[in-house]
Amino acid sequence: MRFSAKRSVGLLVILLTVVSLTLTAVLPAVQAATPSAPAKNVILLIGDGMGYGHMTLGRIVKGGALTMDSFTYNGTVSTYPNDPVEKWVTDSAAAATAIATGVKTYNAAISVDVNKQPVKTILETAQEKGKATGLVTTTRITHATPAAFAAHNADRDAENEIAVDMLNHKVNVLFGGGKRHFLPKDLGGKREDGKNLIEEAKKMGYKFIETKEDLQKVSGDKVLGLFKSSHLSYEIDRDPAKEPSLAEMTKKAIELLSKDKDGFFLMVEGGRIDHASHGHDTATVAKDVLAFDEAVKVALDYAKNRKDTLVIVTADHETGGLSIGGYGEYNFNPAAFKGQKNSFEDVIAAKLTADNYKDIFAEYVGINDLTLDERITLLSAFKVKETNPYAAANAAADIVSRRAYAGWTSGGHTGNDVPVMAYGPYAEEFAKHLDNTDLNKLMYKAYGFQK
Numbered sequence: 446m447r448f449s450a451k452r453s454v455g456l457l458v459i460l461l462t463v464v465s466l467t468l469t470a471v472l473p474a475v476q477a478a479t480p481s482a483p484a485k486n487v488i489l490l491i492g493d494g495m496g497y498g499h500m501t502l503g504r505i506v507k508g509g510a511l512t513m514d515s516f517t518y519n520g521t522v523s524t525y526p527n528d529p530v531e532k533w534v535t536d537s538a539a540a541a542t543a544i545a546t547g548v549k550t551y552n553a554a555i556s557v558d559v560n561k562q563p564v565k566t567i568l569e570t571a572q573e574k575g576k577a578t579g580l581v582t583t584t585r586i587t588h589a590t591p592a593a594f595a596a597h598n599a600d601r602d603a604e605n606e607i608a609v610d611m612l613n614h615k616v617n618v619l620f621g622g623g624k625r626h627f628l629p630k631d632l633g634g635k636r637e638d639g640k641n642l643i644e645e646a647k648k649m650g651y652k653f654i655e656t657k658e659d660l661q662k663v664s665g666d667k668v669l670g671l672f673k674s675s676h677l678s679y680e681i682d683r684d685p686a687k688e689p690s691l692a693e694m695t696k697k698a699i700e701l702l703s704k705d706k707d708g709f710f711l712m713v714e715g716g717r718i719d720h721a722s723h724g725h726d727t728a729t730v731a732k733d734v735l736a737f738d739e740a741v742k743v744a745l746d747y748a749k750n751r752k753d754t755l756v757i758v759t760a761d762h763e764t765g766g767l768s769i770g771g772y773g774e775y776n777f778n779p780a781a782f783k784g785q786k787n788s789f790e791d792v793i794a795a796k797l798t799a800d801n802y803k804d805i806f807a808e809y810v811g812i813n814d815l816t817l818d819e820r821i822t823l824l825s826a827f828k829v830k831e832t833n834p835y836a837a838a839n840a841a842a843d844i845v846s847r848r849a850y851a852g853w854t855s856g857g858h859t860g861n862d863v864p865v866m867a868y869g870p871y872a873e874e875f876a877k878h879l880d881n882t883d884l885n886k887l888m889y890k891a892y893g894f895q896k
């Protein structure tokens with residue numbers, strides 16, 4: 446027995462040696478996949494209002510996998526704010542503040558806490574560490590999501606003040622809409638203080654651009670690109686000869702920011718997914734989700750050639766409660782909006798009248814068999830056009846959504862979880878359920894910044 450026990454111990458030693466040798470051979474490969482080196486660059490892409498239903502819609506309309514489907518590390522994010530009344534459903538301001546600062550706050554707050562005190566943002570910290578910074582969006586650049594990274598304000602609607610604050614932050618790249626908040630009233634803007642912030646920006650060393658052609662040619666370490674007076678066009682309405690896409694702006698922003706040897710922070714927002722979802726305009730939502738996905742591809746292609754860039758894709762909240770299948774039907778029919786040429790809100794609704802609506806529906810929506818119920822719905826919406834300019838757009842969009850079995854439970858936001866995907870250093874830390882404030886903490890961790 447003694448001999449046999451000794452032999453067992455001997456075998457065990459051999460076995461352990463083999464196991465440890467095998468582990469030594471395998472471990473370096475495992476460690477290489479989870480680098481401890483901090484991220485030099487972070488590209489954060491936010492699909493405003495983009496929930497899981499929106500991604501499924503995009504995939505169906507595309508007819509194949511999205512770039513967003515290709516991430517290995519996926520998680521879910523809760524989005525509720527710290528608001529005394531709206532406890533479970535955030536707006537874009539409180540959500541962007543949570544992501545930018547790690548602090549939950551009340552709806553409408555732009556990177557201030559519940560006591561209206563400014564809280565430092567990831568963009569500000571990145572600047573302190575010498576990194577270049579950029580904000581790219583399809584909304585006005587002064588709108589809630591981009592504003593929360595480079596401004597502090599108790600009220601998201603104070604966009605004239607926010608424009609001044611954002612310029613004073615000296616963000617290297619600012620691309621989006623919202624020229625009206627940079628120009629005085631006599632130049633067609635909304636500013637009541639008479640200031641021309643575009644001229645002031647030039648004095649600060651910014652290059653100012655306003656067309657797609659300008660964007661292609663521009664270089665320099667400070668660029669202000671304001672491509673429209675208010676929001677940029679919905680993707681379904683965009684004139685690709687004149688107005689840059691979100692992907693094109695993202696590509697140029699990366700090109701400009703990556704010249705900084707200390708690295709960069711870039712936030713890219715697909716801002717109008719939310720707007721089209723408020724209006725239940727399913728075709729317009731689908732096109733904006735796909736345009737956002739193209740921007741994700743640009744960021745991912747950049748990161749895949751290197752090991753130092755963390756790409757995070759997420760949403761600030763879900764909008765509309767969009768479901769694939771609705772109205773009790775076990776079905777979804779994208780053919781119902783296949784012929785839609787423009788958005789209801791910005792283009793089609795303006796053309797609709799009680800006299801021409803059948804022709805407009807045939808030409809712009811591809812529907813020439815409106816039912817009696819649908820016609821009654823439209824005609825009653827036209828009657829309230831004076832008091833509710835969105836009535837016709839919403840009624841028309843709901844007719845199409847119903848035909849497509851695209852379900853909508855709300856005209857506002859929902860408290861549903863939203864997706865998060867990540868690639869690059871520390872990406873595996875995003876593969877679980879997170880709170881929106883965790884996204885901020887993980888960006889600090891990935892950069893190696895102390896809070």
Ligand SMILES: [Zn+2]
Pocket residue numbers: 494537719720723764858
């Ligand atoms: Zn919204």
